[in-house]
Amino acid sequence: QESRCTNYGSVISSLYNSIETLNVKKLKAINKYLKNHCVHNNIETHLLFSELTIADAEKDRNNIELIRNKIIALNILDKSNPRFAWHLYVMAQSWFWDSKTEKAIALLSEYKSYFIGEPKNSIEVRALSLIGGYFDNAESSIEKEKNTYFDKAEIKANEIGDPELILYVNFRKGSEAYPDINTDSAVEYKKKKDKWVSILDSVNSCVTKAEVLLYWGYLEIEDKNKSLSTLKEAIQILSDFGVTRTALDGSILYIQLLQNYGEVSEAEFMINKLIEDHYSLMDDYQIKKLYEWLFELSKSQKRFEDAMKYKDNYYENLLSEDDKSQKELDELLAEYKVEEQKSANRILEQSLEVTKLEKENEKQKNYILVMFIITLSITVLLLSLIVYRSQKSKNELSKLAMIDVLTGAPNRRAITLQATKELAIAQRKCQNLTILLADLDNFKSINDIYGHDMGDFVLKKFADIASENIRAMDKFGRWGGEEWLFILPATSIEEAKNLFERLSSKLSKVEVDGLSNITFSMGAVELYSNSDSDLNSLIRKADDKLYIAKKSGKNRVCFAPK
Ligand SMILES: Nc1nc2c(ncn2[C@@H]2O[C@H](COP(=O)(O)OP(=O)(O)OP(=O)(O)O)[C@@H](O)[C@H]2O)c(=O)[nH]1
Structure with a gap:
């Protein structure tokens, strides 16, 4: 057969x-x-441990549990098997990677007597390093044994x-000694770390190197580009070797680093x-973390619709999961x-603020408008x-300039203008x-006998009687002293007599x-009967007739002949 x-x-x-x-x-x-x-x-034994290793490296959940149960059921974890150290190593790693550390520690504690002597080969070296590393988290009595392992x-590695x-052993030793998580001092840790970092360059591409690069690139390097490129190199190695589980962890670390450096879109x-x-390879925690990041990233960029979309996607993807997921989902x-x-409140607050500002703006605009209208008014x-008053004073002045102050009748200037116009x-x-x-x-006598006030009274009385007894179209005014000029448009000289009588x-x-008396x-003189048509000569002629009227006994009207 063989x-x-x-x-x-x-x-x-x-x-x-x-x-x-x-x-x-x-291995595949x-x-x-x-x-x-x-x-x-x-x-069958060889294949089982080989397949468990593959299932672990690929995070094949169903197979990990299945193969492990088969190994236990067949009772093939046997100290007498020449490959026992490998088998123990694979089983312990499997529990460890499956987040069941207490099972890994229990298993290694059970078989640690196997390693009492010196390690015989490389896998025993690795197994001892594992024990050393795992016991770091175990009870204090085992803790003491750690350094011996x-x-x-x-x-043996040297x-x-x-x-x-050598890198594997030193990395286990160094990383487990990280000052934040155990009792070693920072100086002690640096010494250990420097050792495995110095070995790094001499090691060819391998999974251990990738793990070191991941750890180192994420935790130790402060230079952005160097840190990112180190993580990228690690992920590449892990993908080349087919270790998808760690490649995935590395990618998550890489994304976290990108966020720390503010490379949001990347x-x-x-x-x-x-x-x-790799959705199927990730556990709920990782999925939740990634969607949370997506939510936070889009929210920080104020892309609220995308943020909601990411949350919705997460629910949809987890709806078919078990109760635990349901609980997480509810949370x-x-x-x-x-x-x-909060987002809705923020939007509401912002729109309220905008409305408030708009109202204030409107109020201010209205205020300015009202002030403008008031100022303008x-x-x-x-x-x-000012115009009214100046017009009024002007009117008053011009009125005053045209009125005889004593009698209130038009003065010589006014009646001259009227006469010119009517002519x-x-x-x-x-x-x-x-x-x-x-x-x-005989006005002089009135003044002399009755006094000037009486003279003034008579003048006023004459003015009143004249204005009350002429037609609307007729004009009259004080020509000077006790003399008066009348203009009677469209009137013949005969009709003037009626006025005198009145x-x-x-x-x-x-x-x-x-x-009394x-x-x-x-x-009186009329236009038609005169060859002279200018006002002065007409008035002069009327004056001539007046003179004749006086001379011929007063209290009468004298006409110029037709
Ligand atoms: N009270 C008063 N007297 C005036 C006014 N204006 C002129 N007189 C006077 O009127 C008088 C006119 O006198 P005369 O010109 O001699 O005329 P008269 O006495 O009426 O004589 P006859 O015209 O011939 O009838 C003068 O004594 C003037 O001083 C005035 O505004 N008020």
Whole structure:
């Protein structure tokens, strides 16, 4: 049977070597070869540990539990097996990677007596380093043994002289000694760390190197580019070797680092890619973390719609999970609702603020408008007042300039203007016009006998009677002293006589303080009967007629002949 597989021994050695160096791709090829070409009594045992290693490295949840149960059921973890150290190493790693550290510690404690002597080969060196590392978290009695295991492992690793193995031992020793998580001092830790960092360059591409680079690039390097490139290199090595579980952890660390460095869009791109490519390999915690980051990243950029979309995606993806997930989901939902409420509140606050500002702005605009209108109104009012008052004074002045102060009748200037105007109209329309010049009789005597006040009274009385007894179209005014000029448009000289009669009759009725029988004389001239048509010559002629009226006995009207 064995002859069917001539190189069986070397294939098995290669298999355990690949288990030791976690070369998953090679392990898969060997498994395939063994299944197709070899038949051997022990082949089932070898394959089980090989497959457990692959399932662990690929985080194949279903198979990990299945294979482990099979190993326990078949009772093949046997100290007498020449490959026992490998088997123990694989089992312990499997519990450890499956987040069941207490099972790993229990297993290693159970079999630690196997390692009482010196380690015989590289896998025993690794197993001892594992024990040393695991016991770091265990009870204090075991803690004391830790250094003995590490010391023995280091001596043997140096003796074997394999740089990867030396790096493995030193890395376990160094990383477990990280000052934050154990009792070693910072100086002690630095010493250990410097040692494995100095070995790093001499080690070829391997999973141990990738793990060191991950740890180192994430925790130790402060330079942004160096740190990111170190993590990238580690992830690349892990992918090349097919260790998807650690490649995934590395990618998550890489994304976290991107966020720390503020490379937000690159981080978002990487998270989405990770979810797309490796969703089935991630546990709930990792998925939750990634969606939380997506939510926070988009929220910090005020892309609230995207933030909500990421939360929704997370619910959809976890809806089919068990009760634990449901509980987490409920918690997240509550958290999401709070966030949603907060966002809504923020938007509401902002819109209220905007409305407030708009209102204030509107108020201010209205205020400015009202102030403008008030100012304008006041200005217009003041201007109007000024204009009105100046117009009024102007009117008053011009009125004063045209009125005889004593009698209130138009003065010489006013009646001259009126006469000129009426004469022009009459001439244009070819109408007749009569001009009368009246003079109170014996006025000097009135003054002398009754006093000037009486004289003034008589003047006023004459003015009143004249204004009340002329037609609306007729004009009259004080020509000077006790002399009056009348203009009667469209009137013949005969009709002027009627006016004289009317005025005389009224004046004769005036009786005051013994004064009565007041009379006046009048000279009249009409336009048609005159060859001279200018005002002055007409007035002069009327004056001539007045003179004649006086001379011929007063209290009468004298006409110029037609
Ligand atoms: N009280 C008063 N007297 C005036 C006014 N204006 C002129 N007189 C006077 O009127 C008088 C006119 O006198 P005369 O020109 O001699 O005329 P008369 O006495 O009426 O004589 P006859 O015209 O011939 O009837 C003068 O004594 C003037 O001083 C005035 O405004 N008020």
